[in-house]
Amino acid sequence: xxxxxxxxxxxHEQLIFNYDKASGLRMIVALHDTTLGPGLxxxxxxxxxxxxxxxxxxxxxxxxxxxxxxxxxxxxxxxKCVIFNDPDVKSDLLLxxxxxxxxxxxxxxxxxxxxxxxxxxxxxxxQSTRYLVGRPHKSGDPSKAAALGTxxxxxxxxxxxxxxxxxxxxxxxxxxxxxxxSELARRLAEDGATLFVCDVRPERAERVAAATGATLVTPAxxxxxxxxxxxxCALGLTINQDTVHRLQARIVCGxxxxxxxxxxxxxELRRRNILYAPDFIVNGGGIVNIADEFEDGGYDxxxxxxxxxxxxxxxxxxxxxxxxxxxxxxIAAEHMAEDHIKxxxxxxxxxxxxx
Numbered sequence: 001x002x003x004x005x006x007x008x009x010x011x012h013e014q015l016i017f018n019y020d021k022a023s024g025l026r027m028i029v030a031l032h033d034t035t036l037g038p039g040l041x042x043x044x045x046x047x048x049x050x051x052x053x054x055x056x057x058x059x060x061x062x063x064x065x066x067x068x069x070x071x072x073x074x075x076x077x078x079x080k081c082v083i084f085n086d087p088d089v090k091s092d093l094l095l096x097x098x099x100x101x102x103x104x105x106x107x108x109x110x111x112x113x114x115x116x117x118x119x120x121x122x123x124x125x126x127q128s129t130r131y132l133v134g135r136p137h138k139s140g141d142p143s144k145a146a147a148l149g150t151x152x153x154x155x156x157x158x159x160x161x162x163x164x165x166x167x168x169x170x171x172x173x174x175x176x177x178x179x180x181x182s183e184l185a186r187r188l189a190e191d192g193a194t195l196f197v198c199d200v201r202p203e204r205a206e207r208v209a210a211a212t213g214a215t216l217v218t219p220a221x222x223x224x225x226x227x228x229x230x231x232x233c234a235l236g237l238t239i240n241q242d243t244v245h246r247l248q249a250r251i252v253c254g255x256x257x258x259x260x261x262x263x264x265x266x267x268e269l270r271r272r273n274i275l276y277a278p279d280f281i282v283n284g285g286g287i288v289n290i291a292d293e294f295e296d297g298g299y300d301x302x303x304x305x306x307x308x309x310x311x312x313x314x315x316x317x318x319x320x321x322x323x324x325x326x327x328x329x330x331i332a333a334e335h336m337a338e339d340h341i342k343x344x345x346x347x348x349x350x351x352x353x354x355x
Contacts, residue, residue: 001052010063015055016105020097026085027098028054030062031109032078035345038107039079040133040287041065042114043098045121047086058082060236060258065287068280070337071314074291075344079109087116092124099128107131112290113142115235133290139299142286143179145308149285150180150255151187152312154229157251157277160319162228168192171227173217173249176234177204180255180283184233185212198222199234223247232256236279239265244272253277266330277315278333284311 007015014031031039041062048054058080066078083098102111102125112134113122119136126132134142154172159165170193174181177199185195185208195214198221199205209216217225223246230249232238236258239247244265252259252274259279260266269276285308292304322332 001055003055006056006059010059012059012062015058016101018101020094020101023091023094023097025083025094025097025101026051026054027101028058028082028084029101029105029109030058030080030082032059032062032080033066033341034077034108035341036070036077037075038077039065039109040069040074040076040291041078041080041109041111043081043083043102043111043117043125044114045083045085045087045090045116048082048084051084054082054084057258064257064280066341067334067337068284068287069291070340071281071333072284072288072291072311073340074287076110076291079111081109081111083116085116090121095121095124096128099125099132102131103129105131133293134286138293139290139304141179142289144183145289145305146180146255146283146286147183147187148305148308149288149311150184150231150233150253150282152309153277153282153315154184154188154231154251154253156312156315156319157229157253157275160316161250161275166191169194170229171196171225172229172231173197173222173225173227174208174214175219175222175230175232175238175254176256177201177208178234181231181233182208182211184231184255185214189213196222196225196227225249229253232259232279237261239269244268247272247274249274251275251277253282254279255283257283260330263330266328270328275319276329278318278330281311281315281318281333284308 012032016029018027062078062080069076110131110133155165167188172193173196189212196217197205197208197214198217198219223243226248229251232254239259240261288308289304293299322329
């Protein structure tokens with residue numbers, strides 16, 4: 001990988017490599033765009049196959065955060081922290097070192113819990129940095145807000161395709177039964193949807209199936225389920241050359257980041273008459289919830305969740321724009337986010353969060 005070329009293609013401002021000798025921490029901070037304000041994005045702890053893969057993930061995810069924050073109307077830019085580490089092997093020494101590197105950036109980024117980290121891990125990091133979000137005494141676990149955003153996005157997508165958004169009787173395949181996937185399944189089951197669920201950890205899928213009446217499917221077979229909605233709620237890049245032709249859904253709408261392995265997957269979904277709800281819009285509930293921490297008076301749960309529910313309205317606007325421009329929903333969403341960034345840049349508006 002030519003790192004500088006990749007940064008130029010994605011439009012990144014900065015890519016920072018951090019190493020801590022005492023703990024063995026290997027950490028990458030990708031800062032994509034700070035036009036709207038400091039970078040805001042989670043910290044991921046993952047055992048990547050290579051350093052190149054870790055860099056690519058940091059670049060993709062931070063760029064997605066810029067679009068996610070802009071589309072949600074949040075006064076933050078996009079950033080992402082990636083720890084190149086086995087998520088099952090963590091130490092307080094490593095976590096405190098990660099916090100120190102965040103602190104050294106002096107508020108250029110704010111970060112919080114993501115894949116491979118727990119709320120307890122974030123509390124350890126808090127011993128060495130002030131720039132953390134989503135802590136228990138503030139907005140807390142973002143998964144319920146992320147699930148709500150995904151739920152209202154599914155309803156908006158159903159409405160666009162079928163004329164009404166009620167999930168009752170709709171067949172919905174959920175890929176991933178973690179915190180977001182399980183909460184999404186609970187909401188959809190209450191609406192009377194027919195659910196199919198899988199997870200790489202079978203015990204998690206089994207728990208969701210027992211609680212919701214969902215049908216268990218293996219991770220390898222989830223793409224072949226005949227359904228109205230395919231909802232990726234695990235790791236990204238699952239819609240690729242090997243899987244896109246197997247989908248038997250009318251809608252793809254889920255919470256996972258970077259669902260499309262390549263840009264042409266959006267065009268392929270469109271060609272097959274499958275409506276794609278862009279992931280950086282659908283999974284914006286968590287970040288909308290977190291951003292409420294910076295409001296005067298601090299975090300307010302009711303206000304934050306009311307804002308999360310508006311994701312459905314933004315998605316409806318997006319579907320209309322994609323049809324008007326005769327482009328994929330992915331391209332239309334990027335255009336809408338870029339328009340927002342340009343408009344605020346022209347106003348010379350730059351928000352510095354209060355902490």
